[in-house]
Amino acid sequence: MARALTEISGSTGRQVGIMVDRKGAVRHVIIGDHHSILIPDISSFRRGQGRLKGLRCIHTFLDGRDGLNTEDLSDLALLRLDAMVTVEVRENLPGRTFFVHLLPPNPENRQWEVQSFRHPSEIDLSFGVFVQDLETEIQRYQKGLQLIGAEERAILVHAGPENRYEADRALQELAELARSSNVQVLDRIYQRVNRYNPAHLLGRGKLRHILMKGLYLGATMVIFDQDLSAVQVNNIARMVDLKVIDRTQLILGIFARRAMSREGKIQVELA
Incomplete structure (x- = not known):
């Protein structure tokens, strides 16, 4: 999948992205410009209390630019995405890859964690287990709060x-x-x-x-x-x-x- 995205991105000179659900199905294909993509309306993918959106965004970036920018991080947080993955286009092939996800409440008040890889093939992760564990941590924190039966x-x-x-x-x-x-x-x-x-x-x-x-x-x-x-x-x-x-x-x-x-x-x- 990463190779297909980088081939299209390199040949068109545009960032290309996909929105993938937890079953691995592509729910949206996004064609941006040379500098960015615009994630479409995904409000219909609503999750329950303490849950993320159920979608991860994977998109390319060009010309050796920073792998993650403020728009990527804002989209991750504001849309409650499961993860944001960016892949460098290097001679139409996948290069550096950045994987960022939200964090459960923590003493340092860190909102997300960024991992970098030389190639997307280095990401060794059972994504379903990972995101389930993340949501469990968020829900465990909520259970420690005094939530009453309000509407x-x-x-x-x-x-x-x-x-x-x-x-x-x-x-x-x-x-x-x-x-x-x-x-x-x-x-x-x-x-x-x-x-x-x-x-x-x-x-x-x-x-x-x-x-x-x-x-x-x-x-x-x-x-x-x-x-x-x-x-x-x-x-x-x-x-x-x-x-x-x-x-x-x-x-x-x-x-x-x-x-x-x-x-x-x-x-x-x-x-």
Whole structure:
């Protein structure tokens, strides 16, 4: 497989990649440009609590460039991939190979581990056993947490120019609202920003941090203290692979629960 990818990549001058599931089936073929690939929407490949995506990405790189770049690492984390494998194209044949995977929670707070090889044939790994052991470690960590039988488990996020004291007050109010909606609060994150990202509210680095928290803690959703546009909700949800709502949506959900009459429910929906 690696030889076929490098032959195509070398002859076209483009990076070429595949998305492979745990049965070894190729689920996507990706044709990039000379510098990068763009992984397609894989949101339908959803995994359960504490589980990875069930897909690994294998792609080529050209011209002796760095085997792994920040986009590769971000994709690995944000998409919860089982692994990211990059293979150098050397005279249309496979060369240096890099294998990177996420890590379970650890004292050093390392998010991933990178292994390098002179050739893909040097990778001696039973991938099914490897990824099962990795997910077992993540789930073992979650079992040590005090998870209650709430309908949802959330990470709360406040982003804004406010100081820490003001942000903590806002997050405390948000936590009380969440509990009123039978949502267990797993963690609170404060990010001081003066300008919001119009597409994702926050940068990819912070969203990656939220995703890793969600994976380790067994979160099912992220609740933002700031109002989000529909575009931001969709973009963030696609990136962190968790349900995303804002304070306003949370409050409307509480009202909907308490609206006992048919007319009351209609008024909440109209609001």
